[in-house]
Amino acid sequence: MVVVMEERATEAQIEKVVASLVEAGMDVHRSTGVNRTVLGVVGAHKVDSALISVMDGVHEVLRITEPYKLASRTFKPEGTVVVIDDVRIGGDEVIVMAGPCSAETEEQVFTTAAAVKKAGAKILRGGAFKPRSSPYSFQGLGEVGLQMLRRAADAHNLKLISEVMDINQMELIAKYCDIFQVGARNMQNYTLLRELGHARKPVLLKRGISATIEEWLLSAEYILAGGNNDVILCERGIRTFETATRNTFDISAIPVVKKLSHLPIVADPSHGAGRRDMVAQLARAAVAAGADGLIIEVHNDPDHALSDGAQSMFPVQFDRLMAELRIIAPAIGRSICLEPVARRGWSR
Ligand code: PEP
Numbered sequence: 048m049v050v051v052m053e054e055r056a057t058e059a060q061i062e063k064v065v066a067s068l069v070e071a072g073m074d075v076h077r078s079t080g081v082n083r084t085v086l087g088v089v090g091a092h093k094v095d096s097a098l099i100s101v102m103d104g105v106h107e108v109l110r111i112t113e114p115y116k117l118a119s120r121t122f123k124p125e126g127t128v129v130v131i132d133d134v135r136i137g138g139d140e141v142i143v144m145a146g147p148c149s150a151e152t153e154e155q156v157f158t159t160a161a162a163v164k165k166a167g168a169k170i171l172r173g174g175a176f177k178p179r180s181s182p183y184s185f186q187g188l189g190e191v192g193l194q195m196l197r198r199a200a201d202a203h204n205l206k207l208i209s210e211v212m213d214i215n216q217m218e219l220i221a222k223y224c225d226i227f228q229v230g231a232r233n234m235q236n237y238t239l240l241r242e243l244g245h246a247r248k249p250v251l252l253k254r255g256i257s258a259t260i261e262e263w264l265l266s267a268e269y270i271l272a273g274g275n276n277d278v279i280l281c282e283r284g285i286r287t288f289e290t291a292t293r294n295t296f297d298i299s300a301i302p303v304v305k306k307l308s309h310l311p312i313v314a315d316p317s318h319g320a321g322r323r324d325m326v327a328q329l330a331r332a333a334v335a336a337g338a339d340g341l342i343i344e345v346h347n348d349p350d351h352a353l354s355d356g357a358q359s360m361f362p363v364q365f366d367r368l369m370a371e372l373r374i375i376a377p378a379i380g381r382s383i384c385l386e387p388v389a390r391r392g393w394s395r
C-alpha cells in the first residue's frame with residue numbers, strides 16, 4: 048500500500064500517519080519527493096486503508112498491485128539516482144563501468160584501469176571473488192585482488208565495483224569498494240540480499256540467469272526493505288534456447304524495468320554476448336534503449352585472461368565504442384563522459 052500525502056501536508060500530519068501504521072505492525076518507508084511525501088507501507092499485517100485515507104493530510108491511499116512494493120514506480124514515480132561523490136547513476140549521464148573480469152596481476156589491473164579511464168569510464172570493475180561454473184577454474188585473488196583494484200582505481204580517480212558472493216566477504220569488500228556487485232548466480236541468495244539491505248553502500252544487482260523481471264524486482268525488494276535505497280539493476284542476458292551467443296541479451300528488459308520501477312538499470316553486454324566482436328553492438332543498443340549505464344569487460348591482454356577472455360574487449364575496441372556512444376547518447380537526450388578525453392588512437 049502507498050499513502051500519498053497532500054502537497055501541503057505538515058510534518059506533524061505525516062508523523063501521525065506513520066505512527067498509526069507502525070502501531071498496526073507495518074514497516075513504513077518514506078519517500079520525500081519534490082512536491083509530496085509518499086509512504087510505502089509493507090508488512091504481513093492488514094491495515095484498513097479506509098481509516099488511513101481519512102486522516103488529516105492524506106491525499107490518497109493506493110494499493111500496489113505488483114508483488115514488489117518499494118521497487119515499484121507507484122511508490123516512487125521519479126527515478127532514483129544513486130550518488131557516489133560526483134558519479135550519479137540514474138541521472139542524465141550514462142555511466143560506464145569497465146575493467147577486467149577478474150583482477151589477475153598488478154600490471155594487468157593498472158594498465159586496464161588507465162585505458163578505461165582514458166576512454167571515459169567512471170568506475171573500474173574487477174572481480175576478486177569469482178563465481179565460476181567449474182570449481183577447477185580460477186577463483187579470484189581475494190583480498191590481494193581487491194588491494195590491486197583499489198590502488199588502480201585511486202591512481203586514476205575511478206570508483207570501484209567488485210562482486211560479493213557471500214555474507215562473510217561483505218566487510219572485506221566494503222573496505223575497498225564503492226559498489227557491491229551481486230552476480231547472476233546470487234540473485235536469489237536471499238540471506239545475502241537481506242544483509243546488503245543493511246549495508247551503507249550501493250548494490251548492483253544482476254538479473255539471474257533464468258529470472259523473470261518480476262523475480263528480479265522482488266530480489267531488489269529484499270535490499271530495499273532492509274533500508275538500503277541504493278540499488279542498481281543490471282541486465283546481463285538470460286538463458287534461452289539460443290546457443291549462438293553465451294546468453295540472450297534481453298534488450299526489452301530496459302524499457303520494461305523503466306516502466307515498472309524507479310531504480311536505475313545498467314546493461315552488461317559482455318556477459319550478454321559472450322564474445323568480444325558483439326559487445327559493441329549490444330552496448331550501443333542498450334544505450335539507445337535507455338540504459339543508465341554499462342558494465343563492460345576490458346582486458347589489456349584478453350587472449351591470456353584467466354576468466355572471460357573471449358568476451359573481454361581490447362582497450363582500443365573499448366575506446367572506439369565510447370566514441371560511438373558519445374554520438375548515440377545525445378540523440379536520446381543523454382550525455383556520456385562530459386570531460387574531454389585524451390586523444391584516441393583508433394582509425395576507421
Ligand atoms: C562478472 O561480472 O564477471 C560475472 C561473473 O557476471 P555474472 O554474474 O553476470 O555472470
Ligand code: MN
Pocket residue numbers: 148149344354355
Ligand atoms: Mn566475467
